[in-house]
Amino acid sequence: xxxxxxxxxxxxxxxxxxxWVQTIFPPIITTSLYLLIFGGLMGxxxxxxxxxxxxxxxxxxxxxxTVIQNSYANTVSSFFLAKFNHSIEELLISPVSYWxxxxxxxxxxxxxxxxxxxxxxxAVSFFVELQIYSVLIVLITFxxxxxxxxxxxxxxxxxxxxxxxxxxxxxFILMPMTYLGGMFxxxxxxxxxxxxxxxxxxxxxxxxSFRMGFLGSSxxxxxxxxxxxxxxxxxxxxxxxxxxKKGVNIKT
Amino acid sequence: MPEALxxxxxxxxxxNNMQALSRVNLSIKQGDFFALxxxxxxxxxxxxxxxxxxxxxxxxxxxxxxxDQSTHLNEVKRLIGLMPQEFNFNPFEPIEEILxxxxxxxxxxxxxxxxxxxxxxxxxxxxxxxxxxxxxxxGGMKRRLMxxxxxxHQPKIxxxxxxxxxxxxEIRRSMWRFLRExxxxxxxxxxxxxxxEEAESLCRNxxxxxxxxxxxxxxxxxxxxxxxxxxxxxxSVQxxxxxxxxxxxxxxxLDAHSMQxxxxxxxxxxxxxxxxxxxxxxxxxxxxxNRLETLFLRLTSKAS
Numbered sequence: 209x210x211x212x213x214x215x216x217x218x219x220x221x222x223x224x225x226x227x228w229v230q231t232i233f234p235p236i237i238t239t240s241l242y243l244l245i246f247g248g249l250m251g252x253x254x255x256x257x258x259x260x261x262x263x264x265x266x267x268x269x270x271x272x273x274t275v276i277q278n279s280y281a282n283t284v285s286s287f288f289l290a291k292f293n294h295s296i297e298e299l300l301i302s303p304v305s306y307w308x309x310x311x312x313x314x315x316x317x318x319x320x321x322x323x324x325x326x327x328x329x330x331a332v333s334f335f336v337e338l339q340i341y342s343v344l345i346v347l348i349t350f351x352x353x354x355x356x357x358x359x360x361x362x363x364x365x366x367x368x369x370x371x372x373x374x375x376x377x378x379x380f381i382l383m384p385m386t387y388l389g390g391m392f393x394x395x396x397x398x399x400x401x402x403x404x405x406x407x408x409x410x411x412x413x414x415x416x417s418f419r420m421g422f423l424g425s426s427x428x429x430x431x432x433x434x435x436x437x438x439x440x441x442x443x444x445x446x447x448x449x450x451x452x453k454k455g456v457n458i459k460t
Numbered sequence: 461m462p463e464a465l466x467x468x469x470x471x472x473x474x475x476n477n478m479q480a481l482s483r484v485n486l487s488i489k490q491g492d493f494f495a496l497x498x499x500x501x502x503x504x505x506x507x508x509x510x511x512x513x514x515x516x517x518x519x520x521x522x523x524x525x526x527x528d529q530s531t532h533l534n535e536v537k538r539l540i541g542l543m544p545q546e547f548n549f550n551p552f553e554p555i556e557e558i559l560x561x562x563x564x565x566x567x568x569x570x571x572x573x574x575x576x577x578x579x580x581x582x583x584x585x586x587x588x589x590x591x592x593x594x595x596x597x598x599g600g601m602k603r604r605l606m607x608x609x610x611x612x613h614q615p616k617i618x619x620x621x622x623x624x625x626x627x628x629x630e631i632r633r634s635m636w637r638f639l640r641e642x643x644x645x646x647x648x649x650x651x652x653x654x655x656x657e658e659a660e661s662l663c664r665n666x667x668x669x670x671x672x673x674x675x676x677x678x679x680x681x682x683x684x685x686x687x688x689x690x691x692x693x694x695x696s697v698q699x700x701x702x703x704x705x706x707x708x709x710x711x712x713x714l715d716a717h718s719m720q721x722x723x724x725x726x727x728x729x730x731x732x733x734x735x736x737x738x739x740x741x742x743x744x745x746x747x748x749x750n751r752l753e754t755l756f757l758r759l760t761s762k763a764s
Binding site: 209211212214215216219222223226289290293294295297298299300301302303304305455459460 | 474475512513514515516533534535537538540542544546547548549550551552553557558560561562564565566567568569609
């Protein structure tokens with residue numbers, strides 16, 4: 209079981225590494241530009257937010273955004289392509305349990321999220337002096353976020369029938385949720401109604417606790433954020449496992 | 461000794477109510493080289509898909525070397541190697557990696573998998589291309605890659621779904637030699653093919669599937685013995701007379717040097733002696749029709 213898991217993970221890492229020009233490099237460039245424009249150029253005019261200057265405020269959110277997008281993109285594209293070119297059959301005919309397949313793909317998503325997130329962190333640290341309040345909180349939040357969105361990408365890939373289907377969710381659901389999850393602002397500046405509404409957005413909890421890991425301050429209790437993240441992971445993992453076991457859109 | 465494959469009452473009905481298999485019963489002995497023939501849409505690929513866990517069955521039982529697929533799925537999976545009809549590998553993956561990964565899914569460590577991959581890729585004449593992406597291979601090479609992949613975990617039963625499709629004659633013959641070697645080593649081989657010559661040349665036993673039902677299961681020898689009629693094309697040394705003499709078999713002049721002979725009760729040497737007695741010396745004999753093809757068409761048209 210361990211060998212099969214390791215094989216899937218290594219295969220996934222090699223897959224996104226081989227096409228680093230598409231998978232690793234562009235998000236590092238894009239997010240560095242975000243930081244330069246929103247943080248560096250416009251940040252001075254915006255002033256402080258949540259007690260720190262705007263540039264330092266948005267860095268955690270932007271790093272987490274790349275983690276979310278890349279973890280999701282890795283599983284959705286890899287698993288959909290495996291369905292599309294039928295190479296998923298290599299796994300289906302083998303004695304690999306469904307949990308191992310799921311964990312393998314999710315680990316691939318985590319690996320890409322980590323690689324790109326770390327790339328952005330390193331790129332940013334050339335221009336900004338970064339301080340981390342708690343490495344443990346940063347790493348735990350990163351890990352849970354990457355697991356959650358790798359699972360979501362996997363479920364999207366199971367249902368996807370065409371290449372359009374793997375871009376609809378990231379464009380119309382994931383992107384608005386990410387932008388409205390407090391990545392660029394603290395929800396404290398919103399009217400009460402919108403503050404309450406933001407709390408239904410799971411990305412808010414991830415950004416909030418990730419930011420806490422960097423800045424040491426948050427708008428929601430850390431353990432509430434962890435509970436939200438953990439419960440969502442459990443739900444999505446069960447759904448993904450059920451779909452895989454049933455062979456939805458994989459076996460007829 | 462348990463059967464290599466024992467299928468009982470296997471039925472498959474797709475979501476659109478199309479019944480691909482209807483209460484199929486099939487038994488294949490260990491060490492056999494077995495042909496599973498049928499026209500397009502007869503249900504061969506569906507049956508293979510179910511045996512290899514790529515499709516869900518509607519009802520029935522599949523046992524591999526005495527192990528029930530429903531209760532010992534992973535053990536059954538380990539016993540089978542599949543070379544499918546359609547290319548089903550990642551075209552953007554290097555060839556050697558495809559084999560090593562497949563071995564990994566069966567729990568074989570990387571170093572052992574690498575050694576096994578080297579043996580198979582050399583045997584398949586793909587070793588020089590081991591670092592190339594699979595998409596760069598020709599059709600025949602892709603088939604050989606899939607055969608190597610099917611063997612990477614050293615299965616006891618090898619299922620080949622149209623292994624020679626798109627493979628040139630030379631490679632096909634070399635593949636046949638390799639398959640015979642594998643069979644001699646004790647691997648049970650189940651083959652589906654549209655090249656009936658391939659089935660006739662390689663297989664000892666045969667089943668014919670038509671519209672989801674097994675309409676015939678017997679030995680190749682017994683089946684071929686049912687075709688008493690042989691049609692041969694004979695080439696003569698000297699030019700043939702315009703009107704050929706009478707023989708106990710049917711004969712028809714095709715051109716100055718060739719004739720078609722239909723044998724029902726005589727064998728070839730009797731026919732050649734009779735021709736020689738009439739001064740017709742034969743320098744070349746070839747079969748005008750594949751016997752298995754004749755029988756296959758007869759059986760499947762009777763069933764329909």
